[in-house]
Amino acid sequence: MVEIRFHGRGGQGAVTSAEILALAVIEEGRYAQAFPAFGAERRGAPVLAFTRISDEPIKIRIGIYEPDIVIVLDPTLLRSVPVFSGLKENGIAVINSKKSPEELKAELNYDGNLVTVDATSIAMEELGVPITNVVMLGALLKAKPELAKMEYVEKFIAERFPKIAEKEVRAFRRAYEEARS
């Protein structure tokens, strides 16, 4: 089982990315679960979303305290939220940042696996808004390609954003290409 924790801000679509990933996995015939941290949603407040992925039916339903992967949708969260909390020793952090993994590792005093992507720039260029949820999925798949099939992720991105499907898919692919580890 792979457990993924998304860190975002209310309105940035962390829950949507957790769901798109789960839908893509389920489409393959495997098992997945996506859910938000339960509470009152407030725009801008730090939020969490979770995805569990497994080859077996998933019976555990509590929050994810020791994730295999953390995804940070907004670089400003690094200052206020303990995003690495509980991250497994060989886990991966996928972070939206202009900086290279080396720079960020030094800055955060973190020496685990790290993937960075300048998701905000990609989102601004492709979508015109700093909404990085779909973009970050591209970086996630670069970091761990066996999680889900690109084509299925793209299918559900298109389903979720029918009016801007092409742009979202292009942003997703760019992040996959531009992610650095």
Place this chain on the structure above:
Amino acid sequence: MKMKEKPKWYELLPGAVIDEPGNSVFYKTGDWKTLKPVVDKTKCIKCGTCWIFCPEYAYEKDEYGYFNPNYDYCKGCGICAVECPARCIKMEREED
């Protein structure tokens, strides 16, 4: 319920539904009254005000157009006597 024996639990309909419309005719309330309305047909104008106001639907129209109280159901409340515009209804003692 024709005032027969009280039903056993398995004889009741689901939710104690009553499926016999108008079965209150089996429940005669006429013996509740101390005073009974008596209509003076020489003054009656056949307006039907008594029939409208009677809370027990006890007034019945006869073949000549007069309204007569059915003493099987009239409880003797006297509303008809108060409302009658022709003042033709008098409440009289039941025992007289």
Place this chain on the structure above:
Amino acid sequence: MAKRRGIEVSIAIAEAAALAEVDVVSAYPITPQTHIVEHLAELVANGELNAEFITVESEHTAMSAALGASLAGARAFTSTSSQGLALMNEIVYIASSMRAPVVMALANRSLSAPISIWNDHSDVMNERDTGWISIFANNGQEAYDLTFMAFKIGEHPDVLLPVMINFDGFILTHVVEPIYMFDKEEVEGFLPPYHHPYVLDPERPVTHGPVGLPDIYTEAKKQQEEAIRNSRKVIDAVWKEFDERFGRRYNAVETYKADDAEVVLVTQGSVTEAAQVVVDEMRKQGRKWGVVEIRLWRPFPFEDLKKALCNGSIKCAVVLDRAISFGGPLGIVMSEVRAALYNLSDRPMVVGVTAGLGGRDIRFDEYVRMFELGEECLKEEKEPDRVIIVGLRE
């Protein structure tokens, strides 16, 4: 063929009501049930579901309108949670007493105060004695299946009782997971059209909800009690037919590795599967543990529970209550399990625990603690009077 798809459980539950082609949806939004009624409102507004969506000003009215619709011959559905159910309470009791087979999807949530929008079972336990058939779902698939089947159970001419399907708020409602969704052709003939034998009809007038004088009320209540007791036959038959047609089996009491277990955790709702994971893990260390779930809460499955718990192997049943009966033994389910086994000489010890109140996650080691509490009580040969709160700061 049923299509396996990833879907939010709330949406699946709404789709189950739509699959049953409900005539009337009467509901008021409340967290965490909101997505269910939002989706039904959308289906009605888009013309995908030919139903009347009654927007009401409170849950009290939601239940009242559903009751009236049901007695007027409409298949009626409502859904609520927590305070909403508490506000409905008056009519919840009346709906079962008037034998209106309304179906309610109940997203289980704690009751205020302090204000909590999160999951536990205090809302359903508060309605325990209202005369509804009450069933627990453990996951999204079960919530979908059981909601669909609820109409067939409640509307059966031998039953005519409202049915409440319980599923944990947020923990189930807000999760996207794989669910096999039926298409209409596939369920063809499973759910017969709804007919109430004493429907409100001007052509054939009947009186619903008459006064019950002291010489009638007792008989009316005895009849209602008999009706819910007898509903068990229909519940079993519907679950059997569902299994035969669609291959998923539901039982009044579900057991997991209980045959050779020494200690079992007695559960309801989504904690059941989590407890199964704990059992699997701890069996690797030689701990003989199992899980027994009381899926059917009302009518209470006395015989099934006795059979499951008095299997010659189980020495201690630890009952996990997700609500509190203040000033009593605390544990509502625990008390009922004890009462059900009271006159049996070979009954296991019954120990009560409570956890997961107001949305607090129950962690792996806390489940382990519950089983171990059972083992400790066995060793000390002492059955505690009251439930032990697990995960309490003290």
